[in-house]
Amino acid sequence: MAEARTEPRRPLPEITELTAPFWQAAKEGRLVMQRCRACGELTWCPRPSCVECGGEDLEWDQLSGRGTVYTFTVIRQLAGRGARAFEKDIPYVIAWVDLEEGPRFYTNIVGCPVDDVEIGMKVEVVFDPVSDDISLPKFKPRS
Amino acid sequence: MSIRGSTAIIGIGETPVDRLGRRPGERRRTIPEYLTWAARLAMEDAGLTRKDFDGQGLAAIYTTNYLQPFWPEETASILGITPALSMANANGGAATVSALGQAAAAIQAGLVERVLCVAASCTFVENHNGAEPRDVRDFEVPYGLMGANSGIALVMRRHMHEYGTTLDALGNIAVTARYHASLNPNAYLKKPMTLEDYKTSRLVADPVRLLDCVMPANGGKAFILTSAERAADMPRKPVYLMGFGEQDNPSYGPRTHSDATIMGIRDAGARAFAMAGVTADDMDFAQLYDDYVVIEMMQMEDLGFCEKGDTKYFESTDFSFKGTLPIQTGGGMINCGQPSTCGGMIHILESVTQLRGDGDDRQVAGARTGLCTGLGGLPYGKNLGSTAVAILSNDNG
Ligand SMILES: [Zn+2]
Numbered sequence: 432m433a434e435a436r437t438e439p440r441r442p443l444p445e446i447t448e449l450t451a452p453f454w455q456a457a458k459e460g461r462l463v464m465q466r467c468r469a470c471g472e473l474t475w476c477p478r479p480s481c482v483e484c485g486g487e488d489l490e491w492d493q494l495s496g497r498g499t500v501y502t503f504t505v506i507r508q509l510a511g512r513g514a515r516a517f518e519k520d521i522p523y524v525i526a527w528v529d530l531e532e533g534p535r536f537y538t539n540i541v542g543c544p545v546d547d548v549e550i551g552m553k554v555e556v557v558f559d560p561v562s563d564d565i566s567l568p569k570f571k572p573r574s
Numbered sequence: 575m576s577i578r579g580s581t582a583i584i585g586i587g588e589t590p591v592d593r594l595g596r597r598p599g600e601r602r603r604t605i606p607e608y609l610t611w612a613a614r615l616a617m618e619d620a621g622l623t624r625k626d627f628d629g630q631g632l633a634a635i636y637t638t639n640y641l642q643p644f645w646p647e648e649t650a651s652i653l654g655i656t657p658a659l660s661m662a663n664a665n666g667g668a669a670t671v672s673a674l675g676q677a678a679a680a681i682q683a684g685l686v687e688r689v690l691c692v693a694a695s696c697t698f699v700e701n702h703n704g705a706e707p708r709d710v711r712d713f714e715v716p717y718g719l720m721g722a723n724s725g726i727a728l729v730m731r732r733h734m735h736e737y738g739t740t741l742d743a744l745g746n747i748a749v750t751a752r753y754h755a756s757l758n759p760n761a762y763l764k765k766p767m768t769l770e771d772y773k774t775s776r777l778v779a780d781p782v783r784l785l786d787c788v789m790p791a792n793g794g795k796a797f798i799l800t801s802a803e804r805a806a807d808m809p810r811k812p813v814y815l816m817g818f819g820e821q822d823n824p825s826y827g828p829r830t831h832s833d834a835t836i837m838g839i840r841d842a843g844a845r846a847f848a849m850a851g852v853t854a855d856d857m858d859f860a861q862l863y864d865d866y867v868v869i870e871m872m873q874m875e876d877l878g879f880c881e882k883g884d885t886k887y888f889e890s891t892d893f894s895f896k897g898t899l900p901i902q903t904g905g906g907m908i909n910c911g912q913p914s915t916c917g918g919m920i921h922i923l924e925s926v927t928q929l930r931g932d933g934d935d936r937q938v939a940g941a942r943t944g945l946c947t948g949l950g951g952l953p954y955g956k957n958l959g960s961t962a963v964a965i966l967s968n969d970n971g
Pocket residue numbers: 467468469470471472481482483484485486
């Protein structure tokens with residue numbers, strides 16, 4: 432039984448009440464995370480309470496958008512049916528960027544050849560508008 | 575009150591694995607068929623029947639391929655048994671080892687006399703049901719996540735960066751496991767493999783290579799646990815649970831950016847060793863959860879078989895069944911196939927096989943005590959999120 436080969440749609444995040452402020456800020460070109468008013472630590476991914484102290488009084492705080500590549504992978508082959516939407520991007524880089532303010536952020540490194548990416552590379556945020564509502568924070572080498 | 579030595583595995587069952595269902599219309603079995611088959615094999619091995627599991631314990635392992643919230647009840651219904659205690663183990667590849675510890679506690683507490691733990695999965699045919707953690711769905715998938723390959727690749731590159739991990743070190747582990755698979759009639763990948771084969775295998779999510787990865791498969795597995803007293807009257811040689819430890823959602827450093835090269839197995843293992851009253855040096859073998867080769871290496875470091883990042887140890891140690899630290903003596907999950915979350919049980923079953931002395935061509939001479947591990951999940955920004963260690967022995971003294 433032949434399956435119609437349609438262009439697979441890119442998976443997008445679901446905007447929830449909890450995550451809406453993050454996506455709204457990203458749409459406006461700002462990277463924000465929840466900061467705990469009790470202990471001052473940042474929490475990421477979005478949570479109802481601080482993952483360090485349990486405080487429930489959190490405010491969205493704007494970050495510098497600067498960070499360092501903690502580690503990365505170059506995707507060279509499709510794995511799993513759900514990932515077909517990214518086939519035409521191969522090779523591409525997925526990285527964990529450790530932000531200046533602390534938290535680790537899962538992202539793509541863009542704006543340079545995949546072979547130029549290395550651990551320790553200084554990077555800064557750029558926003559990729561993938562839909563009307565969603566701009567994905569990605570990172571490029573810092574000039 | 576410790577569970578040390580108070581329970582024993584008295585039956586194991588393992589269906590053959592297959593990869594049917596990859597092609598449309600291909601004849602294949604269903605999850606209920608594998609469940610039934612694996613449970614029957616374990617009951618036959620233990621000299622028990624379904625009737626012996628009415629009013630007893632059932633540990634049902636959730637599979638990513640068939641998620642529904644009433645799975646333990648459905649499992650009991652499929653098997654035609656009426657449990658007096660249902661356990662629902664959902665921590666991925668750690669679930670079966672986790673279930674072993676929890677079942678032992680339930681038996682020692684007197685809730686039930688025996689527990690059947692059964693797992694099955696059909697990776698190629700059942701829907702994944704979109705059952706992803708929200709962090710993954712919202713903050714990883716939109717960036718082109720490539721299954722577990724991309725997550726492990728991130729951990730692996732950091733490990734290589736910090737410790738100068740070599741392909742020779744990783745390759746020694748991979749080649750040894752394949753050698754053991756060639757001696758195991760139930761293994762799937764048995765063709766001999768060289769170090770060169772490993773080092774030149776195709777990059778899928780750089781630095782992860784094809785020969786680093788476990789292979790999805792279909793199959794079912796089961797074990798039966800009872801009290802040490804009852805085990806003494808059973809037909810098969812009892813294999814006692816001497817130590818158990820679990821560590822979930824581990825963090826080494828701040829929770830938002832923990833050290834990704836340390837695994838929760840470090841604390842799970844320390845608890846298991848302390849309970850059993852042994853150390854890594856006392857292990858006659860280690861059956862390590864093996865979704866990827868580098869994860870086996872990191873577990874050996876964190877369990878204390880060597881220092882963190884001791885590349886020379888990994889390059890020069892004989893890990894074969896005749897060596898100084900036999901690992902993956904049946905070939906491991908990488909060579910026997912991974913039926914989703916059921917795959918991790920292979921390490922319990924191989925441990926029992928060795929401790930019964932049934933390892934035939936791959937038997938570790940005089941094996942008395944060994945460990946097996948389970949790992950599950952890949953949470954945001956970390957390595958594996960659920961970890962469990964069991965120490966098993968054929969002597970509960
Ligand atoms: Zn706090």
